[in-house]
Amino acid sequence: MTTAHVTCPLCEATCGLDVTFDEKQLISRITGDKEDVFSGGYICPKGASLGALHADPDRLTKPLVKRDGQFVEVGWDEAFAEIDARLTPIIEQHGRDAVAVYAGNPSVHNIAQTLYGRVFYKALGTKNFYSATSVDQLPKHMSSGFLFGDPLAIPVPDVDRTQYLLILGANPLVSNGSLMTAPDMRGRLKAIRKRGGKIVVIDPRRTRTADAADEHHPIVPGTDALLLFAMVNTVFGEELVKLGHLAEHLVGVDEVRELAAPFTPEAVAPKVGIAADEIRRMTRELAAAESAAVYGRIGTTTQSFGTVASWLVDVLNALTGNLDRAGGAMFPFPAAGRPVGSAKKRQFRVGRYHSRVRGYPEVYGEIPAATLADEIETPGEGQVRALVTVCGNPALSTPNSGRLEGALAQLEFVVSLDVYLNETSRHADVILPGPSPLARPHFDLAFYQLSVRNVVNWTPPTFETDVPGEWETLLRLTSIVTGQGPNPDIAALDDFVAATVAKSQGVDPALVAGRTGPARLVDLMLRGGPYDLTLADLEAAPHGIDLGPLTPRIPDVLSTESGKVELAPAAITADVPRLLAELDVTRDGLLMIGRRHVSSNNSWMHNVEALVRGGNRCTVQVHPDDATRLGLTDGGLALVNSRAGKIEVPVEVTDEIRPGVVSIPHGWGHDLDGTRTRVATAHAGVNSNIVADETLLDALSGNAVFNGIPVEVAPA
Ligand SMILES: Nc1nc2c(c(=O)[nH]1)N[C@H]1C(S)=C(S)[C@@H](COP(=O)(O)OP(=O)(O)OC[C@H]3O[C@@H](n4cnc5c(=O)[nH]c(N)nc54)[C@H](O)[C@@H]3O)O[C@H]1N2
Ligand SMILES: Nc1nc2c(c(=O)[nH]1)N[C@H]1C(S)=C(S)[C@@H](COP(=O)(O)OP(=O)(O)OC[C@H]3O[C@@H](n4cnc5c(=O)[nH]c(N)nc54)[C@H](O)[C@@H]3O)O[C@H]1N2
Ligand code: SF4
Numbered sequence: 191m192t193t194a195h196v197t198c199p200l201c202e203a204t205c206g207l208d209v210t211f212d213e214k215q216l217i218s219r220i221t222g223d224k225e226d227v228f229s230g231g232y233i234c235p236k237g238a239s240l241g242a243l244h245a246d247p248d249r250l251t252k253p254l255v256k257r258d259g260q261f262v263e264v265g266w267d268e269a270f271a272e273i274d275a276r277l278t279p280i281i282e283q284h285g286r287d288a289v290a291v292y293a294g295n296p297s298v299h300n301i302a303q304t305l306y307g308r309v310f311y312k313a314l315g316t317k318n319f320y321s322a323t324s325v326d327q328l329p330k331h332m333s334s335g336f337l338f339g340d341p342l343a344i345p346v347p348d349v350d351r352t353q354y355l356l357i358l359g360a361n362p363l364v365s366n367g368s369l370m371t372a373p374d375m376r377g378r379l380k381a382i383r384k385r386g387g388k389i390v391v392i393d394p395r396r397t398r399t400a401d402a403a404d405e406h407h408p409i410v411p412g413t414d415a416l417l418l419f420a421m422v423n424t425v426f427g428e429e430l431v432k433l434g435h436l437a438e439h440l441v442g443v444d445e446v447r448e449l450a451a452p453f454t455p456e457a458v459a460p461k462v463g464i465a466a467d468e469i470r471r472m473t474r475e476l477a478a479a480e481s482a483a484v485y486g487r488i489g490t491t492t493q494s495f496g497t498v499a500s501w502l503v504d505v506l507n508a509l510t511g512n513l514d515r516a517g518g519a520m521f522p523f524p525a526a527g528r529p530v531g532s533a534k535k536r537q538f539r540v541g542r543y544h545s546r547v548r549g550y551p552e553v554y555g556e557i558p559a560a561t562l563a564d565e566i567e568t569p570g571e572g573q574v575r576a577l578v579t580v581c582g583n584p585a586l587s588t589p590n591s592g593r594l595e596g597a598l599a600q601l602e603f604v605v606s607l608d609v610y611l612n613e614t615s616r617h618a619d620v621i622l623p624g625p626s627p628l629a630r631p632h633f634d635l636a637f638y639q640l641s642v643r644n645v646v647n648w649t650p651p652t653f654e655t656d657v658p659g660e661w662e663t664l665l666r667l668t669s670i671v672t673g674q675g676p677n678p679d680i681a682a683l684d685d686f687v688a689a690t691v692a693k694s695q696g697v698d699p700a701l702v703a704g705r706t707g708p709a710r711l712v713d714l715m716l717r718g719g720p721y722d723l724t725l726a727d728l729e730a731a732p733h734g735i736d737l738g739p740l741t742p743r744i745p746d747v748l749s750t751e752s753g754k755v756e757l758a759p760a761a762i763t764a765d766v767p768r769l770l771a772e773l774d775v776t777r778d779g780l781l782m783i784g785r786r787h788v789s790s791n792n793s794w795m796h797n798v799e800a801l802v803r804g805g806n807r808c809t810v811q812v813h814p815d816d817a818t819r820l821g822l823t824d825g826g827l828a829l830v831n832s833r834a835g836k837i838e839v840p841v842e843v844t845d846e847i848r849p850g851v852v853s854i855p856h857g858w859g860h861d862l863d864g865t866r867t868r869v870a871t872a873h874a875g876v877n878s879n880i881v882a883d884e885t886l887l888d889a890l891s892g893n894a895v896f897n898g899i900p901v902e903v904a905p906a
């Protein structure tokens with residue numbers, strides 16, 4: 191028996207796992223790595239199922255090409271020849287924008303995808319770049335871009351030292367944390383309370399996290415910006431502003447004071463569903479705490495005021511003196527990558543180009559995924575005719591996926607880099623799989639930038655495979671879209687990529703001679719990073735290297751033109767009048783929100799038996815009062831209807847949910863024809879995004895709205 195120490199690549203928590211296997215590479219057990227410097231032995235059911243994922247007979251290991259409507263296994267050369275033959279004419283005739291890309295969530299958990307995806311996208315040069323970012327955290331990038339000058343400078347709560355944690359729209363005990371890399375959040379939250387600190391959760395549902403907190407306030411979906419503004423209003427009104435160390439690094443405080451004036455707790459209370467005196471008390475306690483961190487996640491970003499809410503989270507951190515100090519909201523200092531703030535000082539810009547059909551501005555290089563169907567369906571110059579999906583399942587994960595399904599079917603050519611034949615890749619003409627997570631190296635380039643402690647860890651592949659690394663696949667695609675054909679000299683292309691990275695990191699490429707692929711690039715980035723590390727140092731430390739608690743980073747982290755935190759950026763405050771108008775609007779009717787389960791991972795791990803066992807989790811949760819009023823019964827079937835579409839879902843009556851709100855998880859609906867996911871199909875559930883309305887967007891960033899969708903619910 192051999193035990194390998196690997197970092198789990200499935201979610202943002204970056205847990206260390208011990209994978210034990212025999213000489214036939216049969217995995218006998220996976221447990222938490224007690225010696226991991228960060229996770230200390232924590233593991234969740236998904237991490238424990240990595241072996242089942244590795245052994246899943248449905249997981250693809252050979253390229254598939256569709257011939258006469260049927261997928262056939264082909265060799266790699268044949269697959270790339272097919273792509274060259276069909277994609278190249280589209281680019282030649284219709285231009286680069288005729289080819290869209292959709293990059294999904296696992297591409298950020300996959301070092302080959304993260305580092306070589308950019309090479310391919312740049313070479314392709316399409317404006318039609320879509321990703322899971324615009325159905326997730328784009329508002330946070332936008333607010334950080336304007337506040338701090340860098341869309342990647344995202345403050346994370348210093349959970350291990352804070353005395354007061356205000357959580358809005360996040361359920362880290364289930365999601366294991368997001369935009370906050372922190373394995374074992376249950377342990378970390380317990381520790382806050384044990385040291386006399388306080389946890390407050392704002393969420394329309396009484397989640398596991400709410401249960402573990404001191405206080406839970408069931409907010410009306412989509413109203414966090416109002417609540418946060420009322421807290422900011424209170425901070426000014428009750429003279430609780432405490433800039434402290436930030437005073438000389440902030441501009442715009444007076445503008446924020448003025449903007450907040452109309453949003454008194456009394457004015458917002460009836461809209462948010464939290465009493466005015468409670469809002470005042472919470473604000474006083476937050477301001478008085480020895481240290482405090484305000485943290486918002488999916489519930490605050492995938493809503494109509496996503497950017498304003500994301501901005502106000504950090505405004506509140508700043509005004510209470512908690513931005514960039516121990517126990518507050520802090521900027522990580524990663525060992526590799528472009529350390530945030532190293533960017534040149536310049537004004538962050540959005541809208542460098544616009545989407546063709548609806549005219550949405552580009553934000554952080556993204557066009558909203560919610561408008562992909564428009565771009566495919568609408569004829570004219572620049573129409574999307576081909577699509578490359580990379581680790582993405584937009585047919586389940588983006589709004590009005592019923593419509594997108596139809597649009598995908600009308601594309602001339604689709605390539606999916608994917609490990610399953612699923613709801614999206616069934617539309618592909620060519621599917622290119624990648625290695626199992628245990629047969630590729632792993633390094634959390636993205637998540638060390640969001641980590642509540644500075645740590646670093648490198649995982650070499652546990653097993654060998656004959657599936658080419660996805661970096662090679664991406665280089666072959668790069669060669670195709672630059673007109674160099676499907677059989678490039680991969681080594682030469684890789685040398686070129688490494689030379690570019692070496693230059694940007696200021697490192698002599700000769701120092702990493704002998705390495706190739708992602709390992710070489712990571713070595714270059716470590717050498718160029720702030721800790722004087724090399725990949726060899728990481729290879730010698732299989733449980734990771736702890737680089738210590740977060741440290742204050744202002745002003746180094748700032749890359750705004752002024753060199754200051756710009757607390758009232760015009761591009762964001764432009765949306766305040768729309769928010770103000772909300773105070774006069776009365777909305778009746780039910781609002782739909784999402785939810786996550788600890789055994790799901792968006793849409794793609796339902797093919798692992800151990801993770802779908804134990805009853806149908808894809809239910810619509812309804813409060814008992816609403817159930818009575820609507821004639822819904824627990825276990826009965828409901829028809830859920832919106833402007834975008836309708837679905838039938840089993841009802842779960844529960845007082846966990848706020849009256850007037852219903853919740854359905856996303857990522858289900860696996861009963862479509864032509865997929866090859868036997869377990870998932872047997873536990874199909876229903877696709878909630880058929881109901882999600884693609885015309886509802888966060889006005890500033892174009893991010894999709896998944897929380898606060900108006901719906902009607904009736905017995906089916
Ligand atoms: N209603 C609603 N919708 C939501 C959300 C919500 O809260 N509510 N959340 C949104 C969020 S936050 C996100 S991030 C998105 C996710 O949206 P997506 O990223 O589009 O969807 P995933 O379900 O993560 O699908 C990942 C795909 O990658 C494939 N894959 C997995 N591993 C690999 C690999 O190693 N290589 C390759 N090539 N492919 C791989 C899987 O088979 C799957 O097809 O969903 C969004 N959709
Ligand atoms: N087990 C599991 N873990 C995951 C994932 C998964 O699918 N399953 N997905 C991963 C991904 S891609 C992401 S982005 C993260 C997301 O990480 P989280 O944001 O922690 O995920 P959620 O559990 O969706 O938590 C969002 C919470 O917001 C609440 N909410 C809904 N609407 C509102 C609102 O208007 N206001 C407020 N204040 N709250 C609201 C919901 O009830 C929910 O409890 O999770 C990651 N981890
Ligand atoms: S919490 Fe995330 S990183 Fe940790 S074992 Fe579970 S899926 Fe893997």
Ligand SMILES: [Mo]
Binds near residue numbers: 295
């Ligand atoms: Mo996400």
